Amino acid sequence: MDNFTKNDLIDLAEQEGHALISLYIPTERAGREVLQNRIRFKNILGEVEGKIQDAGSAGEKFNKQLKELHTWEKDDDWWQHQSDGLAVFLDGVNIHRWRIPVSVPSICTCEEFFTLRPLCELLQDDGQYYLLGVSQNQVRLFQGTKTSIVELHPEALPENLRSALNIDEYVSSLQQHSTSANGTAAMFHGHGGSDLDVKKQDEILQYFRHINRALSSYLGNERRPLVFAGVDYLFPIFKEACEYNTLLEDAVIGNPDHLDADQLHSKSWPIVEPFFATKRNSALERFQAAGPEGQGIDDLDSIVQAADQGQVETLLVKDSHANRVPNRGEQKMMNLAIVKTLRAGGSVFTVPAEKLTRPAAAILRYSIMEGSSK
Structure with missing residues (x-):
């Protein structure tokens, strides 16, 4: 990919x-x-x-x-x-x-003009997610969709705890025990299992802060959800260090070193899918409710004009597999609406064709009447 x-x-x-x-x-x-x-x-x-x-x-x-x-x-x-x-x-x-x-x-x-609507599914708010697999031995970042997942390789992302903290003697201070029926795996812990002593917890926190800085640099202002994969007691420490704005509350629990990309995908998609479905359904419901208030429109010319003014909060477009292919004029207007919405920080969702009576619909940041009165 x-x-x-x-x-x-x-x-x-x-x-x-x-x-x-x-x-x-x-x-x-x-x-x-x-x-x-x-x-x-x-x-x-x-x-x-x-x-x-x-x-x-x-x-x-x-x-x-x-x-x-x-x-x-x-x-x-x-x-x-x-x-x-x-x-x-x-x-x-x-x-x-x-x-x-x-x-x-x-x-x-x-x-x-280029035909761009099929590509918008990559950038919409229910198109992709990230998965971060962390152990003391390695850090892996993946980008996933409903059907696939692929590993990414940000240069700034540390390879493991040793490289992140630039130390060589930490292994002797970490105990190891079995985490799965398939064998043993190294885990962070102090003398009391998950009851980490202050020194080791601080070490792990510093490790996660290195990872957070790399993610912040690589992902920027992305809003795609991020799923954490790691042993259970690491997740609260990671949440303390992570500044990414869409870290999901549920995680893939267990040592990710034992899982390949396909296994990580099968475990992470059930976590992400309800998040996407809730956002998409909420957007459709909000559009239905927004019409009477002057904040919901489905005329393409009006949508493009509103998007040009930074007024579109959420844009809904029909799935690119819809039976009816937009004509040339509609395709160009759809391109403009999508790009202008994204540029102004708005959200874009692709929805099943039967959910919309027209090619696109928009929820505005403020009502048309309110805007005209300003």
Whole structure:
């Protein structure tokens, strides 16, 4: 999986031209199904060639880029390491591509703007979460979705307690005991098991503060939920050190060193899913209640205007798999609404198509009547 950020979305949204090509394909991660990745890509390149021909002289700038895309077909190793979807953008000069952890439909467009709605599921408030696995031996950070999880590698994140505190003699002062039926694992504790003495508790707290600083630098102002994975008595100490604004109250309890990425995902998603569902359902209920108060709107022109003024608190958009594909005008307006909402610190949720009667809906920070009276 490649790291797609809000700044990437804004950069793409702000680019305009006579012809910009966007293409998406669903991809497979493992098994015999990965053979489909290259086939789907080859098929969509046929659509790209058709779009270029239809664009006439404006499409000539893509000829060199199209040749480069054809070379990707021969990259066996790359096709074996895909995520759930592939997004590619051509502007005639640069090619941007991301392997993304969300399922996307096959899409190929050539417009004066990039088609971005499928990517918004990566940046919305119910699209992704983080998982931090911590033991004395290692620190691992993961980014997950409903269907997948992948390990991240922030440079500032300490490898373990030894590297974080720059000490070599701490092991002799830490006892070890069994934490699972599968074997033994090193644990932080003093002379009384979880009854940590002051020195060891302070040592662990300093360790977690190192981790907190690395997370703060790497995640910035992110609001995606963070799940902690570690032995039970470490979690309260981590909560004391952690300044991240969306650390969940439930954790994956146990030594994470014994778990691979898939096992961590299966244990963490049940913790995250209720959090996402509550936020999404709450947003839908708030929109239904906001209409009579002048704070709920579903006209795209009005939504874009409100988002431009920083007035949109929450934007609801139909799932990209909806049966009805937005027309060109709607797609451009959706791009603008999403980007302007995110830029102003608003939230974006993708909801099932049947939940909205129109392509998008917005909850405003203050009512239309209130705003007009200011």
